[in-house]
Amino acid sequence: MTELNQIDLRALSVGNKRTWDAFVAAAAPLINAVVRRALASYRLNEEDVMDAAQDVFVRLCANDFRLLKTYDPARAGLSTWLAVVARSAAIDHARRRRQATQPIDDVPEALLGVEDRHVEKLKIPQGLLTERQILILKCLYDEERDVADVAQLLRIDAQTVRSTHHKALLRLRAHFGEEPP
Amino acid sequence: MSTERTNPSDKELWRSFVTGPVVSVPITDLEFAAWLEGRLPEWEAARIEAAVAGDPEMRRAALELADILGKPLPQAPARLEVRARTLVGFAVEKRFEQPVEPPAPSRVSLFDWLFAWNRNFALQRAVTLTAAVLLAVSGFMVGGGLSETLAAERYAKNWQTTDPYSSNELTDFLALDSI
Numbered sequence: 001m002t003e004l005n006q007i008d009l010r011a012l013s014v015g016n017k018r019t020w021d022a023f024v025a026a027a028a029p030l031i032n033a034v035v036r037r038a039l040a041s042y043r044l045n046e047e048d049v050m051d052a053a054q055d056v057f058v059r060l061c062a063n064d065f066r067l068l069k070t071y072d073p074a075r076a077g078l079s080t081w082l083a084v085v086a087r088s089a090a091i092d093h094a095r096r097r098r099q100a101t102q103p104i105d106d107v108p109e110a111l112l113g114v115e116d117r118h119v120e121k122l123k124i125p126q127g128l129l130t131e132r133q134i135l136i137l138k139c140l141y142d143e144e145r146d147v148a149d150v151a152q153l154l155r156i157d158a159q160t161v162r163s164t165h166h167k168a169l170l171r172l173r174a175h176f177g178e179e180p181p
Numbered sequence: 182m183s184t185e186r187t188n189p190s191d192k193e194l195w196r197s198f199v200t201g202p203v204v205s206v207p208i209t210d211l212e213f214a215a216w217l218e219g220r221l222p223e224w225e226a227a228r229i230e231a232a233v234a235g236d237p238e239m240r241r242a243a244l245e246l247a248d249i250l251g252k253p254l255p256q257a258p259a260r261l262e263v264r265a266r267t268l269v270g271f272a273v274e275k276r277f278e279q280p281v282e283p284p285a286p287s288r289v290s291l292f293d294w295l296f297a298w299n300r301n302f303a304l305q306r307a308v309t310l311t312a313a314v315l316l317a318v319s320g321f322m323v324g325g326g327l328s329e330t331l332a333a334e335r336y337a338k339n340w341q342t343t344d345p346y347s348s349n350e351l352t353d354f355l356a357l358d359s360i
Contacts, residue, residue, distance in 0.1 A: 020269035028257035057265040076214035084210045123198045131227040135234040141195045153247040155219040
């Protein structure tokens with residue numbers, strides 16, 4: 001089977017049938033995994049998950065492969081970009097589906113909270129912590145992830161995550177004198 | 182996977198710093214993918230990390246995708262592949278497979294080639310010209326000889342028909358009547 005990184009993108013973006021079939025075979029496991037994981041909290045049935053995965057492929061080839069043509073191999077790997085696209089397409093699909101079929105009173109409050117897209121601002125002074133330190137603290141405390149998960153995300157070893165976390169807390173404690181503002 | 186957890190008091194300290202929402206920074210899919218792969222320079226990565234740190238949805242996406250991309254993937258259902266394949270059909274394929282014809286080379290006549298100003302194929306052109314001249318001369322000579330022969334033959338035939346000593350129908354008739 002052809003690997004994703006062996007796909008001829010030029011032929012794919014002009015709609016070559018054989019290249020598209022090879023692309024589908026190579027990308028289906030990744031898109032399937034990403035879509036299932038993204039929709040796990042939406043409690044959709046198997047048909048809806050299949051539709052969401054199909055929606056990813058539709059987006060890729062719609063309007064003369066417009067989305068696919070935005071991909072730049074010099075910037076990111078095809079599988080990573082595809083995973084990002086698949087996840088956002090799946091979330092959009094689930095939201096559209098829920099809006100169309102489910103009264104809002106029937107949706108659990110916790111699930112509605114997922115859609116509440118916002119950015120949290122910290123009360124800590126700007127520049128006290130680096131962006132990476134903030135991200136590590138957020139992943140560890142707000143997302144309640146393991147050190148290993150954060151290390152995998154940032155492509156660094158677990159010890160680096162621990163030391164970054166430790167240094168960040170030392171700075172916070174030193175700045176606020178152990179007392180939160 | 183490690184089940185290592187952080188100190189609860191550190192967690193409480195951290196949570197006490199979080200306040201209300203502000204506007205998120207737009208990040209493209211390609212930027213996000215490049216950041217996930219660790220391809221970005223430090224200053225650009227810091228921008229993405231700030232956005233990811235500030236947006237719970239992006240954090241969840243990043244953690245999920247990092248987990249999926251780091252593991253072997255299960256096979257997708259066959260139905261998913263079959264449906265996706267139908268999205269690109271044979272009409273598009275036909276259009277793609279039509280050979281793109283290279284621009285037709287401008288046709289050069291024999292005359293243009295023989296008397297071109299450039300020096301390409303000079304020897305071939307000289308040989309062709311000589312052969313053409315020889316052909317024309319020999320053709321003229323052969324043609325001239327033939328016409329002479331034909332003229333002689335015609336003259337001889339005419340001479341035969343106008344011979345005063347030869348008989349024809351009129352002289353035969355006059356001879357019969359003893360005229």
